[in-house]
Amino acid sequence: MEVTRKNFKEVLPEVDKAIKECCFIAIDGEFSGLDAANHSHIAPFDTHEERYGKVKKSCSDFLMFQVGICTFKYNQKTERYEARPFNFYVFPRPHSRVAPDLRFLCQASSIDFLASQGFNFNKVFLEGISYLTPEQEGNLRDVLQQKHREVSLFSSPAFTTPGTDEQAGVTKGPIHIPDEQKEFIRKNCEFIQNFMDELVKDTLNLPPSNGFQRKLLYQTIRQKFTGVHLETKTGEKKERYIVVTRVKSEDELKKKEKEKQAAEIAEIDDAVGFTQVIKMISQSGKLLLGHNMLLDIIHILHQFYYPLPNSYEDFKAMTHCAFPRIVDTKLMGSMNPFKEKIPSTGLGDLQKFLEFPPFCKPEVDLAEGFSSYNTPDQHHEAGFDAYLTGLCYISMTNYLGSLQKNASGRVSPTSSLLDPYVNKLFLMRMADAPYIDLTGPDLKLKREHVFNISFPKEWKNEDLNQLFSPFGNIQISWLNDTSAYVSLYRKEEAKNVMKTLCKDNTVYQIIRYNDHKTGNSANLRKRPMSAPDCLPPSKKQKSLNVEESSSESAAPFVSRSITPPLSDIIAPEVPSYADALKKSVKNGQSNKSKNKEVGDHGDVKMFEEPENWG
Amino acid sequence: MEVTRKNFKEVLPEVDKAIKECCFIAIDGEFSGLDAANHSHIAPFDTHEERYGKVKKSCSDFLMFQVGICTFKYNQKTERYEARPFNFYVFPRPHSRVAPDLRFLCQASSIDFLASQGFNFNKVFLEGISYLTPEQEGNLRDVLQQKHREVSLFSSPAFTTPGTDEQAGVTKGPIHIPDEQKEFIRKNCEFIQNFMDELVKDTLNLPPSNGFQRKLLYQTIRQKFTGVHLETKTGEKKERYIVVTRVKSEDELKKKEKEKQAAEIAEIDDAVGFTQVIKMISQSGKLLLGHNMLLDIIHILHQFYYPLPNSYEDFKAMTHCAFPRIVDTKLMGSMNPFKEKIPSTGLGDLQKFLEFPPFCKPEVDLAEGFSSYNTPDQHHEAGFDAYLTGLCYISMTNYLGSLQKNASGRVSPTSSLLDPYVNKLFLMRMADAPYIDLTGPDLKLKREHVFNISFPKEWKNEDLNQLFSPFGNIQISWLNDTSAYVSLYRKEEAKNVMKTLCKDNTVYQIIRYNDHKTGNSANLRKRPMSAPDCLPPSKKQKSLNVEESSSESAAPFVSRSITPPLSDIIAPEVPSYADALKKSVKNGQSNKSKNKEVGDHGDVKMFEEPENWG
Missing domain, CATH: 3.30.420.10 (Ribonuclease H-like superfamily/Ribonuclease H)
Structure with a gap:
């Protein structure tokens, strides 16, 4: 429905x-x-x-x-x-x-x-x-309540609604009516005079006007007419106009004011929606x-x-x-x-x-x-x-x-x-x-086989693949043009990475994921060399599917957007979801999976295209 | 049209x-x-x-x-x-x-x-x-040119399109096909086998697939079939699918690649729109x-x-x-x-x-x-x-x-x-x-009659009107809850303001507009007192038409938005546009206005409701 x-x-x-x-x-x-x-x-x-x-x-x-x-x-x-x-x-x-x-x-x-x-x-x-959020609703009700309180305190006995926007002016004396507005004001006064004389209708909608014109109208009408109540309303097409209502007594004016206040409260009820x-x-x-x-x-x-x-x-x-x-x-x-x-x-x-x-x-x-x-x-x-x-x-x-x-x-x-x-x-x-x-501690992230690496901005996936080739396949998650996380498929190789790759005078700089996260930068002292003298960049891959424009640049595998264009996320080969399942098994929650081998494809579901997102 | x-x-x-x-x-x-x-x-x-x-x-x-x-x-x-x-x-x-x-x-x-x-x-x-802006267009053309160059350099003789998103992978070895995908891959291979055997159509659209499935398909099809060209396309409903085309020779493959590149260039032409x-x-x-x-x-x-x-x-x-x-x-x-x-x-x-x-x-x-x-x-x-x-x-x-x-x-x-x-x-x-x-110096802003004033946050328009009452009417432009610009209607009073109002031990602090703009805060040393002991705030006006919520708060006369709700801007009484006209008159551009009195309403047009904006 x-x-x-x-x-x-x-x-x-x-x-x-x-x-x-x-x-x-x-x-x-x-x-x-x-x-x-x-x-x-x-x-x-x-x-x-x-x-x-x-x-x-x-x-x-x-x-x-x-x-x-x-x-x-x-x-x-x-x-x-x-x-x-x-x-x-x-x-x-x-x-x-x-x-x-x-x-x-x-x-x-x-x-x-x-x-x-x-x-x-x-x-x-x-x-x-x-x-409206509860907070917005509360604020609006407070403002309205204060406004209504003030109206009842300061309301003048004049037959116009106090507290309308038009009256909260900065000027104290009457405004001079510019020549080009005189005809407009005169016509409107004529409408009101007819309305007052004829006694046929109870209200009169004046023609749409701008803020300055309404200011002048309020001022003029108050001078010329008694027994009228004025209110500004907004039409379907957002035009603003003054509604003139005939009132016979101060009591009737107060009643009108009460009605108006009730309508304002109902308006907030509606807005909560x-x-x-x-x-x-x-x-x-x-x-x-x-x-x-x-x-x-x-x-x-x-x-x-x-x-x-x-x-x-x-x-x-x-x-x-x-x-x-x-x-x-x-x-x-x-x-x-x-x-x-x-x-x-x-x-x-x-x-x-x-x-x-x-x-x-x-x-x-x-x-x-x-x-x-x-x-x-x-x-x-x-x-x-x-x-x-x-x-x-x-x-x-x-x-x-x-x-x-x-x-x-x-x-x-x-x-x-x-x-x-x-x-x-x-x-x-x-x-x-x-x-x-939502109701317990999250799975502990085991990322001993993940490394943060910084490198010259010319580097592409191929360079990282080459660098890590002694340790088997890797998953790369780009952070920006000059750094990425690299995750080993063969977790058992993790212990060899730092020994082999963390050397002096390299163009890259590598630290363990956990050290990177905790800001433990013991290894950071080994500054990369400035000249890209080893591992010359092969530009084969990165530029093929990554836009280069600075304002819109995105790293590969950091897909540009989710809803539709999202898709060619490459499946990682890091077993990972397996951990979650194992934990589940340990807790005895899904014993059925115990004998089921969780292979190295166990995590691919994590990376599929979210065709249904949104 | x-x-x-x-x-x-x-x-x-x-x-x-x-x-x-x-x-x-x-x-x-x-x-x-x-x-x-x-x-x-x-x-x-x-x-x-x-x-x-x-x-x-x-x-x-x-x-x-x-x-x-x-x-x-x-x-x-x-x-x-x-x-x-x-x-x-x-x-x-x-x-x-x-x-x-x-x-x-x-x-x-x-x-x-x-x-x-x-x-x-x-x-x-x-x-x-x-x-596209010329800059965006340039970037896209550069990326495309580079991609096409690389394809011609690195293109392998395999009968698949190089340089497609699917190939820019992070993994080097073949991906293991998870059990749950096997049936999907088998069916697709069957479609292709029939298509190759029947020789009726030149192209075959495979069913929509997600990024991971396409990765597996590319890999499997390349292993099992020769003489096919693969390309990923996006349908009307944003679904992505592989198009299989039968190709007879390396030349035909190259021709197809050329066509594809021409289509990519045409796509940018269209995008410039x-x-x-x-x-x-x-x-x-x-x-x-x-x-x-x-x-x-x-x-x-x-x-x-x-x-x-x-x-x-x-x-x-x-x-x-x-x-x-x-x-x-x-x-x-x-x-x-x-x-x-x-x-x-x-x-x-x-x-x-x-x-x-x-x-x-x-x-x-x-x-x-x-x-x-x-x-x-x-x-x-x-x-x-x-x-x-x-x-x-x-x-x-x-x-x-x-x-x-x-x-x-x-x-x-x-x-x-x-x-x-x-x-x-x-x-x-x-x-x-x-x-x-656009082609000359702008009108010089003469704001000797404008003052910046800071005050306790309880202050409303009324307090400012009261403070400035010795100098006649004022226009107030709120900057935030505790400061505003105040402009005198009677410019000639400007010289008296600082003498009269700039005193020790006031809850407010006043400086000249120009000093405020240039950061000349000689007068700032007169710090306002902390207790609001003089001029107790009258809450009469400000709260009537100003929302109080902190996140959405707007000062009066700094209308919340322009398009529709905008209107009740109060007309100022500061003659100002007159200056512009006088300048115009001096330049001999509109002599007709010379004898026309430019009254104190000369500026109201500057503040009217912009019903037509947008």
């Missing part, structure tokens, strides 16, 4: 009911961009804290302008789920002249991608539902599903909840507080027992794979009043993607259930079968840390 | 012809926002350099996504003008994976305003014409009109020309170099002899006033093939606004002509009658400097 500001108020009770009655809720968002600058792009050897910092930065700049929320209710009689996919358009329209006027960033490739998918930007900007839906979800405490949902979560907290904390640990706590039970279906599909059965965890692919053996197509009906989502062309509509996320979850949990001795169909959202997957957020392109653990 | 990427190539020769044949060109742009942050907003006591810096900053962040260009050709036979309004949608779509991926800012109030005017954002994002139109206008050297055109000019230079210089003088020189003859119709309408006859210089208002005596409706036809612009609802479509700008210019120049002794109808765009108006750009909300002079 499409929800815009046109039907939001009407649909909200239905959303509330759906959330209250459901077993779990799936969520998905569409954003105006993904990475604020090329150089801030996520990289395989980020630490958890670094990754959070990067994603936080980008989320704060971009806008989530479509939010899909799909509730799933289990019908005991039919033994089928009932899905209610809501597709909300949201936009921070400044509801009044004191409301925040947000600036947000757009990324050309993301916008282009969404446009190519048929995304309706006009609907976002014209019909998007407003929202979509934030109410997030509040409902949070308060329900129900299981929240998402697919590759880190960005969704961060955007939701930022736009509708509280300011994103600087500290990573605070972020984990805040997320857990807002949404106490979360499952990321991309992470779930990348973990045992699903991992080896699913070649691609992109949302669309995943959902398709999960309809065929050994999985079963989930039995889900769309609730009455929700139009069919059976056409395949609705990918990247948030409501549809949230719906698919729910389908994936049901298939996977049904499969988990079917593996149990006493298989009994449906798996409850509170079942311990979900424990290995709960409250973990998938991390894109991390070499060895596939998720954030 | 609407121009998008669908008809751009076809229409471009027509645009070229129209520019070459016309007398003058009017231009207008629509932007994604106006001021990057509230605090960077333009203020009445900016210097020229400060103003340029502020506008430059905002223009660099926002996007001009619609450009209206209207050419006017004079038909000697009919003695009428022929107008050709082109309305271009432009968008920096990344044309390839090496193209710049721009981030641009949007301002919620501006987007909301455009949406309310029926602006079609979907058309911008889906059908916008590409563009709209930049060509700006180049045509610049090279024509024709008179360029705009209405309140500073932002348009700056956006055009930034997006389609060269990086905006940091120095204000360099900016003037660059603008003059790009567009040697410019007239800003808002400035023209605010100057003599038009000023006293026109109550509002907003584009729509101005155009209407100029149809009635003492002016004449201009005789203009729309050229064949240009749909009627006679409906009044097209305001804020750039092509329509450019058209209106041209109409205003014709009315005003016709009027100038009619005032001459030998009145002869049309005024040539090179006529000396235009001299007072040429190469001057209107400045919004400047207290006393109504324009930038």
Whole structure:
């Protein structure tokens, strides 16, 4: 169901009911961009804290302008789920002249991608539902309260509304009316005189005017007429005009003022808009599903909840507080027992794979009043993607259930079968840390086989491959033109690297990853030589797929952007996800994987193309 | 005429012809926002350099996504003008994976305003014409040239395209194919085997795949098949897939490679797109009109020309170099002899006033093939606004002509009658400097009657009014919560201010404007007292129309945003524009104004609501 500001108020009770009655809720968002600058792009050897910092930065700049929320209710009689996919358009329209006027960033490739998918930007900007964070709402209410208090204290007995913008002037004496405005003022006074004489209508809308003209009008009308109330309003096309109302007494004026104040308060209630839906979800405490949902979560907290904390640990706590039970279906599909059965965890692919053996197509009906989502062309509509996320979850949990001795169909959202997957957020392109653990310590990053190396700016991949050739294959993660992380495929070679490569008088400079991170630069003293006399650069590779322009330059493997152009990320050959699985095995969470050999391809899923991101 | 990427190539020769044949060109742009942050907003006591810096900053962040260009050709036979309004949608779509991926800012109030005017954002994002600055174009061509050179140097004789993204790998040995990918690879090989056996088609599109899958496919296909050429393409929906082509010989492979390279060069030609139109206008050297055109000019230079210089003088020189003859119709309408006859210089208002005596409706036809612009609802479509700008210019120049002794109808765009108006750009909300002079020194700012004052943050307008009451009315321009510029209406009082107000032990601190600007802080030593013991703040005014939220706070008279919410700027009572007129009079440029009294309302036009901005 499409929800815009046109039907939001009407649909909200239905959303509330759906959330209250459901077993779990799936969520998905569409954003105006993904990475604020090329150089801030996520990289395989980020630490958890670094990754959070990067994603936080980008989320704060971009806008989530479509939010899909799909509730799933289990019908005991039919033994089928009932899905209610809501597709909300949201936009921070400044509801009044004191409301925040947000600036947000757009990324050309993301916008282009969404446009190519048929995304309706006009609907976002014209019909998007407003929202305010609790902080913004509080501030606005404070300002309004103060304004109303002051009006009641200082209100003059004149028959005009005090406290309007027009009156907060800097000048004390009357303004001289310039010649070119005299005719305009005269005409308007004529309109008012007729309106007062005729006694037919109660209000009169004057023609649109600019700020200076309104200033003159307020001044003139107050001098010439008594028994009128003046108010400035904004029309559909943003034109501003004065509304003149006939008032008979001071009491009537006060009543009008009360009405105006009530309308101003209602305006803030309206402006809170979509934030109410997030509040409902949070308060329900129900299981929240998402697919590759880190960005969704961060955007939701930022736009509708509280300011994103600087500290990573605070972020984990805040997320857990807002949404106490979360499952990321991309992470779930990348973990045992699903991992080896699913070649691609992109949302669309995943959902398709999960309809065929050994999985079963989930039995889900769309609730009455929700139009069919059976056409395949609705990918990247948030409501549809949230719906698919729910389908994936049901298939996977049904499969988990079917593996149990006493298989009994449906798996409850509170079942311990979900424990290995709960409250973990998938991390894109991390070499060895596939998720954030919201309720416990994260996996320890073992990066003894990773090195930081600085070199002349002419160096390309080939030079690094050549340098490290004694140790076998490597994975390179460029930091900038003159430095990179290099990770060994054969971890056991790690101990030989420094012995062999850390020498005097080299054009490069190498230190261990951990020393680089902790700033332990004992080895930094060996300054690289200035002349590139050894290992002359072969320009074979780097320039082939990397743009060179300074302002837009990106290192290879630090893909320029995520949404669409993203793809040719080369699969690393560093076994890494294996560590995570092993840890899981140790904890006895997924014993099934114990005898399954985790080969050197164990990590490739971490680097696949996120066709479904966004 | 609407121009998008669908008809751009076809229409471009027509645009070229129209520019070459016309007398003058009017231009207008629509932007994604106006001021990057509230605090960077333009203020009445900016210097020229400060103003340029502020506008430059905002223009660099926002996007001009619609450009209206209207050419006017004079038909000697009919003695009428022929107008050709082109309305271009432009968008920096990344044309390839090496193209710049721009981030641009949007301002919620501006987007909301455009949406309310029926602006079609979907058309911008889906059908916008590409563009590249000459610098970007140069970089892309360099990268491509280098790539093509390298391909010819290093190209292996294998029957696969070298230099594709997929090959620029970090790994040297073959990648192990994970179990879950085996079926996918097997199927694809089957497709290729059938394609090779059947000899029916020349090319085969494999199903969409992710980056990792393509990597595996490239590797496997090269092992298993000979006589195939592989290339990765992007589909309409941004899906990526491999195209397999049958090739019979090394020569054929080379031919295919040549074709591919030619296509890549053509792709850059296409990407230059709209930049060509700006180049045509610049090279024509024709008179360029705009209405309140500073932002348009700056956006055009930034997006389609060269990086905006940091120095204000360099900016003037660059603008003059790009567009040697410019007239800003808002400035023209605010100057003599038009000023006293026109109550509002907003584009729509101005155009209407100029149809009635003492002016004449201009005789203009729309050229064949240009749909009627006679409906009044097209305001804020750039092509329509450019058209209106041209109409205003014709009315005003016709009027100038009619005032001459030998009145002869049309005024040539090179006529000396235009001299007072040429190469001057209107400045919004400047207290006393109504324009930038592109070809000469700017008006000297006389601000002896302006003072900088710091005070406790509780202070409101009322406190400042009270403090300055001995000197008459004042204009206040807030800098932040605790400082402002205060300008005297009665300039002659300026000499008394420091004597009277600059005392020891005050809660405020006052210095002359010029001392403040030059950092001459002799008076700064008189530190304000910490306790607000004199002049207790009256909270009457400031809080009434100023939001208090810290993150979004704006000082009064530093309006939060320009496009729509802007209006209740209070008219100052400082005579200022008068100075400009007097200077003009001294130069003998507009003697008519000599006997006209320039009253204290002479400057109000500087502060009117810019309903037409954007």
